Amino acid sequence: MASEKLLMTADDVRRALVRIAHQIVERNRGTDGLVLMGLLRRGVPLAQRIADAIKTFEGVDVPVGGLDINLYRDDLTSRPQPLVRPTQLPVPIAGKTIVLVDDVLYTGRTVRAALDALVDLGRAHQVQLAVLVDRGHRELPIRADYVGKNVPTSLTEEIQVRVREIDQREEVVLVDHERRVLA
Amino acid sequence: MTTRPILIRNVRILDVGDAFDQVGDLLLRDGHVASRGGHVSPSDAIVIDGTSLVATPGFIDFHAHLREPGFEDKETIATGAAAGARGGFTTLCAMPNTNPAIDNGTVVDFVLQRAREAGPVRVLAVGAVTIGRAGKVLTDMEELAGAGVVAFTDDGAPVADARMMRNALLYAADLGLPVVDHCEDYTLTKGTGIHDGWVASRLGLAGYPSAGEESLVARDIALAGMTGGWFHAAHLSTAGGAELVRRAKQRGLRVTAEVTPHHLTMTEEWVLGHQGRHARGPLTAAAYDTHAKVSPPLRAIDDRAAMVEALKDGTIDSIATDHAPHTWSDKTMPFDDANVGLSVLETAFGSLMALVHGGELPLETLIRKLTVGPAAMLGPRHAGLATLRPGTPADVVLFDPNEEWVVDTARFASKGKNTPLRGATLKGRVRLTIAQGQIVHDGMQPETLKKVARS
Amino acid sequence: MTTPQAAAPAITSLAPRRQVLDLDDFTREEIDLVLGTTESMREVLGRSIKKVPSLRGKIIMTLFLEPSTRTRVSFEQAGKILSADVINLSGSGSSAEKGESLLNTGLTLQAMHADLIVMRHKDSGAPYLLARHLKHAGIVNAGDGRHAHPSQALLDLYTMRRHLGSLEGRKVVIIGDVAHSRVARSNIFGLSAAGARVVLCGPPTLLPLELLRGRDTAYPTANVSVETDLDKAIDGADVVMALRIQTERMEGGATPSMREYTRRWQVTEARMRKARPNALLMHPGPMNEGIELASSLAHGDAQRIEEQVTNGVATRMALLYLLLNGPEASA
Numbered sequence: 001m002a003s004e005k006l007l008m009t010a011d012d013v014r015r016a017l018v019r020i021a022h023q024i025v026e027r028n029r030g031t032d033g034l035v036l037m038g039l040l041r042r043g044v045p046l047a048q049r050i051a052d053a054i055k056t057f058e059g060v061d062v063p064v065g066g067l068d069i070n071l072y073r074d075d076l077t078s079r080p081q082p083l084v085r086p087t088q089l090p091v092p093i094a095g096k097t098i099v100l101v102d103d104v105l106y107t108g109r110t111v112r113a114a115l116d117a118l119v120d121l122g123r124a125h126q127v128q129l130a131v132l133v134d135r136g137h138r139e140l141p142i143r144a145d146y147v148g149k150n151v152p153t154s155l156t157e158e159i160q161v162r163v164r165e166i167d168q169r170e171e172v173v174l175v176d177h178e179r180r181v182l183a
Numbered sequence: 184m185t186t187r188p189i190l191i192r193n194v195r196i197l198d199v200g201d202a203f204d205q206v207g208d209l210l211l212r213d214g215h216v217a218s219r220g221g222h223v224s225p226s227d228a229i230v231i232d233g234t235s236l237v238a239t240p241g242f243i244d245f246h247a248h249l250r251e252p253g254f255e256d257k258e259t260i261a262t263g264a265a266a267g268a269r270g271g272f273t274t275l276c277a278m279p280n281t282n283p284a285i286d287n288g289t290v291v292d293f294v295l296q297r298a299r300e301a302g303p304v305r306v307l308a309v310g311a312v313t314i315g316r317a318g319k320v321l322t323d324m325e326e327l328a329g330a331g332v333v334a335f336t337d338d339g340a341p342v343a344d345a346r347m348m349r350n351a352l353l354y355a356a357d358l359g360l361p362v363v364d365h366c367e368d369y370t371l372t373k374g375t376g377i378h379d380g381w382v383a384s385r386l387g388l389a390g391y392p393s394a395g396e397e398s399l400v401a402r403d404i405a406l407a408g409m410t411g412g413w414f415h416a417a418h419l420s421t422a423g424g425a426e427l428v429r430r431a432k433q434r435g436l437r438v439t440a441e442v443t444p445h446h447l448t449m450t451e452e453w454v455l456g457h458q459g460r461h462a463r464g465p466l467t468a469a470a471y472d473t474h475a476k477v478s479p480p481l482r483a484i485d486d487r488a489a490m491v492e493a494l495k496d497g498t499i500d501s502i503a504t505d506h507a508p509h510t511w512s513d514k515t516m517p518f519d520d521a522n523v524g525l526s527v528l529e530t531a532f533g534s535l536m537a538l539v540h541g542g543e544l545p546l547e548t549l550i551r552k553l554t555v556g557p558a559a560m561l562g563p564r565h566a567g568l569a570t571l572r573p574g575t576p577a578d579v580v581l582f583d584p585n586e587e588w589v590v591d592t593a594r595f596a597s598k599g600k601n602t603p604l605r606g607a608t609l610k611g612r613v614r615l616t617i618a619q620g621q622i623v624h625d626g627m628q629p630e631t632l633k634k635v636a637r638s
Numbered sequence: 639m640t641t642p643q644a645a646a647p648a649i650t651s652l653a654p655r656r657q658v659l660d661l662d663d664f665t666r667e668e669i670d671l672v673l674g675t676t677e678s679m680r681e682v683l684g685r686s687i688k689k690v691p692s693l694r695g696k697i698i699m700t701l702f703l704e705p706s707t708r709t710r711v712s713f714e715q716a717g718k719i720l721s722a723d724v725i726n727l728s729g730s731g732s733s734a735e736k737g738e739s740l741l742n743t744g745l746t747l748q749a750m751h752a753d754l755i756v757m758r759h760k761d762s763g764a765p766y767l768l769a770r771h772l773k774h775a776g777i778v779n780a781g782d783g784r785h786a787h788p789s790q791a792l793l794d795l796y797t798m799r800r801h802l803g804s805l806e807g808r809k810v811v812i813i814g815d816v817a818h819s820r821v822a823r824s825n826i827f828g829l830s831a832a833g834a835r836v837v838l839c840g841p842p843t844l845l846p847l848e849l850l851r852g853r854d855t856a857y858p859t860a861n862v863s864v865e866t867d868l869d870k871a872i873d874g875a876d877v878v879m880a881l882r883i884q885t886e887r888m889e890g891g892a893t894p895s896m897r898e899y900t901r902r903w904q905v906t907e908a909r910m911r912k913a914r915p916n917a918l919l920m921h922p923g924p925m926n927e928g929i930e931l932a933s934s935l936a937h938g939d940a941q942r943i944e945e946q947v948t949n950g951v952a953t954r955m956a957l958l959y960l961l962l963n964g965p966e967a968s969a
Contacts, residue, residue, distance in 0.1 A: 070692070519763075
């Protein structure tokens with residue numbers, strides 16, 4: 001069996017998201033024109049958490065959407081086919097500041113696909129990126145504007161972000177597949 | 184050309200027409216049977232060991248499409264005769280749906296000339312009922328009979344017009360010959376290529392109902408009764424058609440009938456592919472198997488059983504192949520566009536033996552329907568073909584009833600590779616065919632199952 | 639309205655399937671996957687920029703050897719929205735000689751690196767011929783003779799599920815020339831697999847004879863019955879589907895007259911009142927107005943027609959996406 005190492009508890013996740021919420025508002029000097037677009041699937045609940053946090057300290061409802069990027073992937077023939085889900089757009093994005101929210105930033109290819117998907121949905125004023133975990137190993141010139149936690153990893157390792165809405169529990173773990181192979 | 188005598192030693196000599204069934208030696212000399220039974224040892228003979236084999240009179244096919252003249256890309260009289268030889272047939276009756284049709288003496292002469300050139304397998308001609316088989320003008324039947332035809336038919340097509348059939352029966356009766364009708368009511372069967380049963384509705388194909396055959400069989404029986412003519416039902420395929428013939432015979436009418444090997448062994452399910460073994464699940468890419476497209480179509484399971492029964496009780500007189508060779512492209516088409524017919528001569532015996540091995544048909548009955556039955560159609564001019572009595576023509580087939588072999592269409596002598604049996608394992612194989620005293624097919628070296636299966 | 643997506647499908651790919659020839663070999667999971675993906679594709683169709691790159695570099699050839707506009711355009715649009723290169727070929731395919739060239743045409747298209755051939759042919763089973771002989775190109779049957787029209791049936795299933803949710807136990811009446819309809823045939827198999835009760839209604843000459851006579855049949859008789867009286871058939875129906883009547887069939891003597899047909903089998907407002915309230919009325923098109931449906935019904939609902947067209951494109955996008963993506967598709 002693969003070994004799992006706990007990286008973030010539910011509380012750690014909450015604190016990181018609250019911090020990101022503050023950074024987003026600070027960086028954009030308020031919430032005007034702000035839209036949070038979670039990348040399906042786990043980016044969506046994370047974006048909702050950030051919006052909830054902003055509501056508590058700014059008293060403003062920031063629109064939250066869900067972006068499905070599977071029709072934009074460049075790796076569909078080399079991995080199991082993901083289920084395509086509908087993108088949910090709360091408001092037209094033209095002229096808005098879009099914060100893409102995802103659970104893990106790795107090669108950057110998902111974000112690249114998200115940027116392409118976003119372009120097809122309208123001309124945003126600005127696009128920013130928030131991730132809960134940045135594990136390195138970028139293959140494209142992409143960096144996050146907001147990071148919950150930086151985790152140096154090896155290529156045999158995998159970061160799993162679990163959120164209550166989908167996984168019935170909330171935590172971030174490091175899974176090492178190398179050991180599983182050797183075991 | 185003089186040929187050496189042929190001695191088949193220690194063979195089961197099965198001459199059902201002459202009620203002769205003994206193990207012994209069969210000696211053929213000067214194109215005739217010299218002796219049968221006992222033990223002989225002539226000095227100059229070619230000796231063949233017949234141990235565990237069966238010798239019977241050469242098979243007679245009353246219904247083969249040899250395609251020449253006009254469709255030589257499908258078959259020629261020479262390749263058809265060679266295919267017949269491989270299948271144990273020493274007499275073939277060539278159907279007249281050629282181009283030009285066999286509708287005058289000149290074409291008969293041509294066919295018979297080609298047949299002589301092809302070798303000792305006896306090829307007889309069947310003449311058309313109407314000029315060009317167009318159903319409009321009666322052929323000069325007397326001229327055709329004089330040239331040697333053994334019957335009349337527009338096969339491939341029915342004699343659709345009842346009055347034309349009436350007239351044909353009267354003329355043919357006068358000449359002592361049968362009118363062979365392809366019983367198909369076009370008004371019911373137009374645009375169809377499959378039996379009107381569950382497979383047709385499964386595949387969304389227009390179905391050829393049994394009534395499409397039965398109605399013309401009934402009409403022709405009525406006309407035979409009215410004219411006193413001889414009606415022979417070609418390739419009977421339905422339980423209802425067989426019942427009509429049965430009753431006509433009981434009434435003493437001059438009615439005979441034949442059935443094909445495929446209607447005795449295959450059913451509509453074969454169109455689903457997988458040689459009839461496809462269950463009622465989803466279709467596979469093998470569905471719409473044009474190699475199982477034939478007219479009349481392969482029928483329902485009950486029809487097949489009824490055909491076997493009718494063969495046994497004498498309702499059906501003979502087995503005829505309806506050998507219908509086609510080119511690859513004739514069959515490599517959407518089902519509705521593909522040509523009808525199977526290449527049968529080389530698989531007929533092997534496939535029919537399944538009826539014997541399966542206990543449905545005694546071997547003696549099978550041989551009778553391949554020899555005595557069709558011989559009765561040919562008249563006194565061709566007497567002695569269905570027996571091994573000394574003095575009769577040396578037309579002999581030697582077969583191993585138990586040898587298994589795999590149908591490899593690449594080895595067919597026929598140009599037509601169109602059979603749904605490709606790759607099938609058949610039990611019962613023709614080992615040697617002798618026509619008019621000459622070996623026309625020598626398969627004495629067993630084509631071992633392994634060797635064929637691997638290729 | 640219910641979203642077909644509601645329950646997550648158990649599978650995420652149609653692989654290793656390369657062909658969609660009929661729905662008879664689709665598992666329930668596969669149908670759920672296609673319908674779920676259709677829902678996602680509808681979202682793409684709702685955007686102002688109707689283009690996603692997922693089939694970039696894929697070549698789809700449509701080979702329509704029987705006249706058809708809407709199905710071909712629907713596939714073409716679906717392919718183009720997914721960024722595939724779509725090349726359209728057509729021809730009459732009317733003569734038997736065309737049949738032989740069908741295989742040659744297919745081989746040629748394959749040699750031109752077609753990843754998928756979407757074909758329509760007048761002959762039942764024509765796509766099976768290509769499926770037997772083409773080793774690389776995939777095949778989607780866009781209608782073959784009177785046999786099958788799987789993408790139409792998927793579209794109809796999708797529309798029905800959007801309106802009704804589960805089809806289990808629902809009564810669907812299919813009216814008209816059932817015996818010669820590939821739409822009816824594919825729907826009968828798809829619907830009965832989904833647990834619906836299907837009643838086939840029309841002139842006795844245009845219903846499957848073996849069903850009418852209770853003989854051995856290929857139809858799933860547990861779920862399928864026949865009824866020549868439309869007033870009885872439509873009673874309590876959840877879905878009423880009227881098929882297009884081929885006028886040639888009338889002239890061929892299958893029914894006495896168009897007048898007789900409309901009197902006995904036209905779906906009218908009065909007859910619709912015998913169906914369930916809010917029963918779904920469908921027509922696979924193209925419609926003979928005032929024949930299969932009373933004009934008041936035919937013109938009543940432009941929105942419904944629009945929805946069917948949108949659903950048609952989305953269904954075909956889902957099929958193309960699911961067939962041309964995934965690990966096996968690149969092999």
